[in-house]
Amino acid sequence: MTTTPEHDDLAPVLRALRDGLPRTRAQLARELGLSRSTMSTRVDDLLALGLVAPTGDAGSTGGRPASTFAFTPGARIVAGVDLGATHARIVLTDLAAHEIADHREEVCIASGPGPVLDRVVEVVHTLLAEAGRDLADLAGVGVGLPGPVDHASGRPTKPPIMPGWDGHDVAGHLHAGLGSAPVLVDNDVNLMALAEHSSALPQVEHLLFVKVATGIGAGIIADGRVHRGAQGSAGDLGHVAVPGGEPVPCTCGNTGCLEAVAGAAAVAARLREHGVEARTSDDVVALVRGGNIVATQAVRDAGRAVGAVLASCVSLLNPSAIVVGGSMARVGEHLVAGIREVVYARPLPLATQNLRVTTSRIGAHAGALGGAWLAVENAFDTPGLLTRGTAGAADALSPVAPLPAAQVG
Template sequence: MSDIVRERPLVAPEAASLLAILRDGVPRTRAQLAELTGLARSTVSTRIDSLTASGLISPAGDAVSTGGRPPARIAFKPESRMIVAIDLGATHGVVAIADLAGTILDSESRRLAIADGPEPILDWALDTAKRLVAETGRPLADLVGVGIGVPGPVEHSTGMPINPPIMPGWDRFDIPAYVAASFAEVPVLVDNDVNLLALGEQATAWRDQSDLLFVKVATGIGAGIINGGRLQRGAQGSAGDLGHVRVPFTNETASHSAKDADLEALASGPAIARSLSAAGIPATTSEDVVALARSGNPDALQAIRQAGRDLGEVVATCVNLLNPSVVVIGGSISRVGEQLLAGVREVVYQRSTPLATQHVTITQSKAGETGGVLGAAIMVIQHVLDPETAHSTPVRR
C-alpha cells in the first residue's frame, strides 16, 4: 500500500486565480489584470512577480500607449513545463508529452493487451515516456505530473483499479506507486479512460459546452460525464459505468436471449462479434466487426444498428437524467460510420423528453487517437493550475 504524501504546489494558491485569467493566451497589462480581479495594483504586482519567478508567465511586449511609456504586457507561458500523458485501452496504448496548454508535443502508440497485466504494460509506457522526455532535451525538473487512463473502474482517491472486468491482474494494483519509481517528484494521477476521453473531447471540439456526455463503445462500454463544466466522478470514482446497466426488452426492440441483459453483453464490440458468429459470420473481436462493416457486410451493419438501439435505451435515460447539450459516441465501434449513431438517435429521440432533446447534439467523437492522452494532460493541468486544486493535496505514492 502506498503512503499519502503532500506535494509542493506549482502555483501559490493566492496567485492561481490570476494565472487562470492569463491561461486563455491573451497578453494583458498589470492594470488590466487589476481591473479584472478587483485587486490592488500592488497585490497584482506581487503575484505577477511570483508567477514570473516560477517561469509560468513572461513579458509579452508593450501595449499601445495612451501617453507616456507604453505599459508592459504579461502572457502565460505553457511551454515552461511538460506533462507525461498515458492512455491505456484494452488493445492499445498511447504515450504523449504535452505542455500546460494541453498541446501534444510528441506521442507514440502501439497495440497491446491490457490482460497481460500491470507490470509489462506499465513498463512499456514508462520506458516510452522516459525516452520521449529525454528527446525533448529538457530537464526532468520541467515535468509537473503524470496522467494515466485505464479501461476500468478507478478509485480516484488512490488511483487503483477496483475489480476491473477486462483487466485481469490489475485489481487494486497501486499504479501511482509503481509509476513513482520512475517519476518520483511529481503527482501521479489515474482515472478511468472514458473520463479522460470526455475531457479530451470537450477540449477538442466543445469548449463552449459545459454539459457533455461521452460514451465509449469498444471492448467495453462506459461514459464520461461533464456537468456544469466539471468532470463528475461520483463518490468513489465509479460514475459512468454504463456497461453493467440492464437494457430493458420492449416491444419496439429486437428480442434478446433474456428479458433484459447488461448493455455490455449486447452492444460492445465482442458482443456484436458473438452475434455475428452465431449467425455464421466469422467474427471474434471489435476489429473484426469494424472490418466487416467497412467492407459493407449487411449483417454486420444491421448488428451495429441494433447495438446502437440497445445503447440508445440507456443513453435516453442519461439524457433525461443529466440533460447534456452534447452526447458524443466514441470508441472503435463508433468509427464504422453512421449505423451506430443512427440507432442511438432513433431511440433517444423516442424515449427522452422533448425538453431534454430540444437542443441536444448526438455526434461521433472528433478527438481521434490523441483524445485520451489529451484528457490525461488536462487532468494534470487542472490539478496543478486550477484555483480549486492549486494547493497541497493528498497524493498517492
C-alpha cells in the same frame, strides 16, 4: 525547491493569464485587486520562472508604453496515459494540452501492473528525451484505466478485464520512475469525456461521452465538471440491462447487459452466427466500411440497444450533447444512426429538443488527451505546484523490454 507562501501567491496571477490574453501589470493589478507594486513583483517572479513572457507594448496614451505579458504554456509539460485492454497511448502536452509527442503500441493489460506500468515509465522517459525535456519539467501525469477506479486513491477496484490490478497502487508505482510530479488515475471514459469537453466542446456544460468498444461505458460532464458518483462508478452503462433485450450471458455474471448485447465482441459473435468471419472491432469496422450488409445491420442494431439505455440517461441527466467514441465509433454514421433512432423517440420532447448526438471530434487520442487535461487542471488547482521551480527528478529506470502484444483470436 520547497513551496513557499510567496510562490503560492503567484497562482492567482497565473490562473488569470491562463486564457492567453496579454495584459499589462496595471490591468492585472485591477483585475485581481492588488497594488501595482505587488503585481510588478509577482509578474517579475513569473518571468523568472518562465511561466509568463513579454508580448509587446499595450500602446501609449501619453508617456512610455506599458509592456504586456502572457502565459507561456510550454514552460511545463504533462503526460497523458491511456491504457486499454489491448493498447497503450502516451502523449506529452504543454499546459494548454497542445500535443508535443505521441506514442501508441499494442499491450496486454492482463500482463499485470508490473510490466505495463514499467513500460509506461520507459516510454515517458523516451518521449521526454526526444522532446528535449526532462523530469524537472513534468508537472503531472494523468492515467486512464479500462475499469472501475477509486479516484481518491488511484487504485483499480475489481476491474473485470485486468487480472492482478485490483487495489494496485498505480500512482505510487509510477512515482518510483517519474519523480515527484503528481500522478492522477481515473477511469478511461471519464478522461475521454474530460478531453471532449475541454478541447472540442468547452461551451457544453452537460455532456455524456459514450465509449463503445470491447466494453461500453460513459463519462458524465455535469455543470462543466466530471461527475464520478459516490464510489466512482457513475456511468457504468455496460452492465445496465437492455430494455427488451435477449438474456445473453455477460462477464459480470448477469444476463442481457448492454456490453453483452452491443459491445464489439457481441457484434462480432453475431456476425459469425451469420457466416461472416469477424473477431475484433477492427474486423467489424472493416466489414461495414466495405459495404457488408449483414455487418451494417448488426451495427445499427447495436446502436439501437445503446440508444435504449441512453434514452433513460437522457431523461435522468438531460445532457446537451451525447458524444460517441471508442473503436466501434469508427464505423461512421451507422452506429450513431441507431442510437439517434431510439434516443430521440423515447424521452419527453423537452429533454431532446436541443440534444445533439454525434461522434467524437478527438477520436483515438481522447483517452490520453483527457489524462493530460486531468494533470493540467490539477497543476493549476494545486498551490505552488507550477511555481516551485524545479521538480525532484528520479533516476531513469533501466530499459524495459516491450510488452507482448495482446493476442487476438
